[in-house]
Amino acid sequence: MEQDDCLYYSNLADSDLDLSFTSVATTATTVSARSSLARSSLTLSFNESRLSTTSNTTFSSTAVPNANHRPHRSHDNTNWAAIKAATTLSHDGALHLRHLKLLRLVGSGNLGRVFLCRLRDYDHANFALKVVDRDSLTSKKLSQVQTEAKILSTLDHPFLPTLYAHLEVSHYTCLLMDYCPHGDLHGLLRKQPMNRLSVQAVRFFAAEVLLALEYLHSRGIVYRDLKPENILIREDGHIMLSDFDLCFQSDVSPRLENRTQINAGSRSCFVQRQRLERVTEFVAEPTAAFSRSCVGTHEYLSPELASGGGHGNGVDWWAFGVLIYELLYGTTPFKGGSKDSTLRNIASNRGVRLLAPVGEREEPGMAEARDLIEKLLVKDPRKRLGCARGATDVKRHPFFNGIKWPLIRAYRPPEVRGLVVKWSKSRANVGGVSSPRWRRCFWKKLACFMRIKASKYRLNCNHNYYSHVDYHKIKKSS
Numbered sequence: 261m262e263q264d265d266c267l268y269y270s271n272l273a274d275s276d277l278d279l280s281f282t283s284v285a286t287t288a289t290t291v292s293a294r295s296s297l298a299r300s301s302l303t304l305s306f307n308e309s310r311l312s313t314t315s316n317t318t319f320s321s322t323a324v325p326n327a328n329h330r331p332h333r334s335h336d337n338t339n340w341a342a343i344k345a346a347t348t349l350s351h352d353g354a355l356h357l358r359h360l361k362l363l364r365l366v367g368s369g370n371l372g373r374v375f376l377c378r379l380r381d382y383d384h385a386n387f388a389l390k391v392v393d394r395d396s397l398t399s400k401k402l403s404q405v406q407t408e409a410k411i412l413s414t415l416d417h418p419f420l421p422t423l424y425a426h427l428e429v430s431h432y433t434c435l436l437m438d439y440c441p442h443g444d445l446h447g448l449l450r451k452q453p454m455n456r457l458s459v460q461a462v463r464f465f466a467a468e469v470l471l472a473l474e475y476l477h478s479r480g481i482v483y484r485d486l487k488p489e490n491i492l493i494r495e496d497g498h499i500m501l502s503d504f505d506l507c508f509q510s511d512v513s514p515r516l517e518n519r520t521q522i523n524a525g526s527r528s529c530f531v532q533r534q535r536l537e538r539v540t541e542f543v544a545e546p547t548a549a550f551s552r553s554c555v556g557t558h559e560y561l562s563p564e565l566a567s568g569g570g571h572g573n574g575v576d577w578w579a580f581g582v583l584i585y586e587l588l589y590g591t592t593p594f595k596g597g598s599k600d601s602t603l604r605n606i607a608s609n610r611g612v613r614l615l616a617p618v619g620e621r622e623e624p625g626m627a628e629a630r631d632l633i634e635k636l637l638v639k640d641p642r643k644r645l646g647c648a649r650g651a652t653d654v655k656r657h658p659f660f661n662g663i664k665w666p667l668i669r670a671y672r673p674p675e676v677r678g679l680v681v682k683w684s685k686s687r688a689n690v691g692g693v694s695s696p697r698w699r700r701c702f703w704k705k706l707a708c709f710m711r712i713k714a715s716k717y718r719l720n721c722n723h724n725y726y727s728h729v730d731y732h733k734i735k736k737s738s
């Protein structure tokens with residue numbers, strides 16, 4: 261360990277907060293952002309290829325990448341500027357633990373603890389530092405930490421964490437990532453009436469998770485631990501998928517596929533002409549992925565996992581169906597009285613049929629949501645939506661109608677109880693969305709008028725709560 265780092269530890273231990281890494285994590289005394297009802301992940305490994313065990317180096321720091329290496333996260337300018345400021349002053353151009361100031365513990369998990377921290381000489385940017393005490397871990401958990409660090413170092417996506425630095429100090433592995441101040445989707449769900457979110461909110465969160473899964477799959481990464489607890493909410497209300505210790509990597513062969521689709525053509529007199537259009541789609545899904553390890557969280561395990569057989573990319577699409585179900589209905593579809601009965605329900609041959617409530621008016625979009633869930637919760641992975649062509653197929657489902665996928669980062673997050681997002685002018689401008697006040701008022705009033713009309717005539721329309729984000733305005737200002 262470097263001299264400076266030793267000094268830093270002793271200072272840290274003396275501080276009022278006593279956030280030194282040296283004490284063993286005890287959930288009883290730590291403040292966790294994760295609610296006590298959060299479900300833990302299970303791992304029963306049979307054949308996972310082990311990464312080599314950690315090196316004996318007492319100190320190492322990865323070369324800190326810059327925003328140019330992560331073009332899709334380069335709008336995190338404050339964070340990158342902070343890192344740049346610290347590393348420019350550093351004698352070896354690398355980031356060290358002494359550059360960081362730990363503010364408080366935000367959560368602890370199976371592998372380690374996560375602290376909110378800032379850089380010492382640059383106070384404007386918040387980071388999350390995941391600290392793992394390698395000495396306290398079994399070799400299986402060590403390999404999970406290494407998997408997580410390896411995967412994090414390759415990610416560059418708005419809905420996935422950016423790894424700003426990977427520090428190996430003595431027997432600690434420290435991963436510096438984006439900080440998410442609004443906790444996770446599991447906590448948010450518990451704040452809602454009957455633990456349910458509106459269809460609009462579910463569409464927003466599900467669409468962002470779908471894009472994150474699409475990106476992971478296109479890199480051959482099967483996530484395997486999708487659940488609300490692992491979906492964190494960034495400062496701007498958009499999501500960040502976290503926790504990559506259960507992922508597995510396989511090969512993926514991207515391909516371009518042609519498809520014919522019917523488009524509404526011109527309208528003459530009373531006849532709507534339709535025309536056929538050929539579209540070329542990019543498909544990158546690890547369809548040949550195969551693992552025998554039984555990992556995941558009970559209520560989210562797919563039948564092929566629950567029955568102990570091998571599995572592939574389909575486990576993520578199954579979990580995606582369970583996630584949408586839980587966000588809409590407040591509980592998971594196969595939950596039994598015990599973990600065993602949950603697993604039995606999942607493995608049983610009964611298919612999933614969701615019926616519309618009799619004599620009750622439903623929120624618009626519920627019928628499409630039910631259809632999507634049924635198509636994702638197909639027990640045979642070969643027939644499950646998403647397994648053959650990945651997110652390309654899932655995105656086309658009517659539940660997501662109206663979503664402009666490339667613009668989703670600029671969408672305003674839905675209004676949800678317990679989620680107060682500061683949608684500042686400057687933040688809105690990041691996506692290029694700026695318009696005079698009168699125009700915003702006009703769009704708001706028009707949207708309100710359309711909503712009233714739709715509910716009056718019970719139109720089964722797909723609400724697009726992003727209507728105030730005008731595509732043309734974005735294009736013009738960008």
Ligand SMILES: Nc1ncnc2c1ncn2[C@@H]1O[C@H](COP(=O)(O)OP(=O)(O)OP(=O)(O)O)[C@@H](O)[C@H]1O
Nearest residue numbers: 293294367368369370371372374388438439440503
């Ligand atoms: N980037 C972040 N910003 C804010 N909080 C975070 C962040 N990352 C993790 N947390 C919080 O820290 C807790 C533990 O993190 P994490 O799940 O990554 O640890 P873990 O040891 O891998 O846990 P497990 O594998 O048991 O799920 C989470 O419950 C979450 O609330």
